[in-house]
Amino acid sequence: MKFRRAIAAAAFAVASSALLAGEIPPGARRSGYSFMGPETRAMQDDDTSNPGMLFVLDGQALWMKKSGSADKACADCHGDARSSMKGVAARYPAFDRTQGRPVTLDQRINLCRAGHQQATPLPYESHDLLALSAFVAHQSREVPITAGDDPQLKPFVEQGRDFFNQREGQLNLSCANCHEDNFDKRLAGAPITQGQLTGYPLYRLEWQTLGSLERRLRSCMTGVRAQAYDYGAPELVALELYLMSRARGLPMETPAVRP
Amino acid sequence: MPYRIVGDGIPESLTGSPGDAARGRALVLARSTTCILCHSGPFPETRFQGDLAPDLRDAGNRWSASQLRLRLVDASRFNPQTIMPSYYRNDDLVRVGRNFAGKPILAAAEIEDIVAFLATLRD
Numbered sequence: 001m002k003f004r005r006a007i008a009a010a011a012f013a014v015a016s017s018a019l020l021a022g023e024i025p026p027g028a029r030r031s032g033y034s035f036m037g038p039e040t041r042a043m044q045d046d047d048t049s050n051p052g053m054l055f056v057l058d059g060q061a062l063w064m065k066k067s068g069s070a071d072k073a074c075a076d077c078h079g080d081a082r083s084s085m086k087g088v089a090a091r092y093p094a095f096d097r098t099q100g101r102p103v104t105l106d107q108r109i110n111l112c113r114a115g116h117q118q119a120t121p122l123p124y125e126s127h128d129l130l131a132l133s134a135f136v137a138h139q140s141r142e143v144p145i146t147a148g149d150d151p152q153l154k155p156f157v158e159q160g161r162d163f164f165n166q167r168e169g170q171l172n173l174s175c176a177n178c179h180e181d182n183f184d185k186r187l188a189g190a191p192i193t194q195g196q197l198t199g200y201p202l203y204r205l206e207w208q209t210l211g212s213l214e215r216r217l218r219s220c221m222t223g224v225r226a227q228a229y230d231y232g233a234p235e236l237v238a239l240e241l242y243l244m245s246r247a248r249g250l251p252m253e254t255p256a257v258r259p
Numbered sequence: 260m261p262y263r264i265v266g267d268g269i270p271e272s273l274t275g276s277p278g279d280a281a282r283g284r285a286l287v288l289a290r291s292t293t294c295i296l297c298h299s300g301p302f303p304e305t306r307f308q309g310d311l312a313p314d315l316r317d318a319g320n321r322w323s324a325s326q327l328r329l330r331l332v333d334a335s336r337f338n339p340q341t342i343m344p345s346y347y348r349n350d351d352l353v354r355v356g357r358n359f360a361g362k363p364i365l366a367a368a369e370i371e372d373i374v375a376f377l378a379t380l381r382d
Binding site: 166167170172173185187189192225226227228 | 290293295296297306307308309310311342344345352353354355356357358359362364
């Protein structure tokens, strides 16, 4: 059936023209989970052995706890997180109209604290912010990632893609040099993954704690001896947005476990 | 940090004197030098070696000291797309971390030590 094959080929050409050179096509996208050994996988799979679940439990308690001079809990506005927060993390960073730019889930939590609870923002990488963020993102476990769909986000996704492909630092390497051109290879013995953002915040054995995506990105930047962007910097948010759009279709795993 | 390229190499030592192969071996094996992150080699005592780049075994058969020196100084001259960093360059770089700005990755003497060591990797 020559005709059918021509259609298939044409359809493929259309689908692939939307991808830039070197980008990983949807069917070939793989979570960092698939690069791990059986023991680390088992630790993630079993909630009773996944150390990230302790943060999720702390986050649940914080969700119910009244806070700030408004004396309101997250639950007072959002109710049962199991339904109200399901799928939310899978579409973050999201465009925030009042800010005119994308905000991360951590930033969204702090906007709610400032605006609705009249409470002080939680510092980046603090236990409470990680716990709340893990609790909210956990409600999206197994939900496929859709971030980046909003047309207002387009310029920010492009900006993030440019950062991803830009060589930087004294070692002069781009994110793509490792996570697109060399995944499945080993850097000093450690497997390089595609750098897909399925499981944040996640428990890293090397850190001995839960950590944010920004912590991870900053450590890759320091690794190539570049100046790491500050937590919450617009450049870092754009990079996170691009990475989430690049992970489109992969299911969320929060809290993931990684070596 | 001037140097003179002749053909596909740098024939003269960057310091004016020969390097020390034993020190070069220790440098190649030190993670902070970064070679071993990408390369493997005849280093049975080192557990975690990379596989992003060719094994360094026999490098001295394949390349002269002059070629090895240019490869370390600026590998992008051999292959503009290479991921191998240019170890003796401090310009045309983007957002270099504060602690590293304005410095090449390795000092001239370190490059000479490594060249001396790689030249001994022969069968």
